[in-house]
Amino acid sequence: MPKEKIPTNHQTPPPDLATIETLKLESLQLADGQTGAALFKLRTGDREHLSGLYRRATAVPLQNKAPT
Numbered sequence: 001m002p003k004e005k006i007p008t009n010h011q012t013p014p015p016d017l018a019t020i021e022t023l024k025l026e027s028l029q030l031a032d033g034q035t036g037a038a039l040f041k042l043r044t045g046d047r048e049h050l051s052g053l054y055r056r057a058t059a060v061p062l063q064n065k066a067p068t
Contacts, residue, residue: 007038009053014038017053028059 009017017037023029036052043049 006036008041009038010041011043013040013053016056018056018059019051019053023054023056023059024062026056027062028056029062030054031058031060034058 013019017040018026018028019040020030034054037055038053040051040053041048042051
């Protein structure tokens with residue numbers, strides 16, 4: 001079975017997509033079953049970082065866990 005082609009964005013992600021870390025800063029989290037929409041490749045100097053991007057529109061408000 002052929003793998004689905006995942007778009008890859010370089011250096012600047014589209015405004016409708018965000019990394020998990022960015023979603024957390026915006027008080028959002030992934031919805032149940034939400035999958036990645038694209039990959040994000042950032043190059044700085046001789047380093048390269050690959051991260052998943054997720055749709056902001058399908059993310060849900062971050063829920064605070066009660067302390068145990």
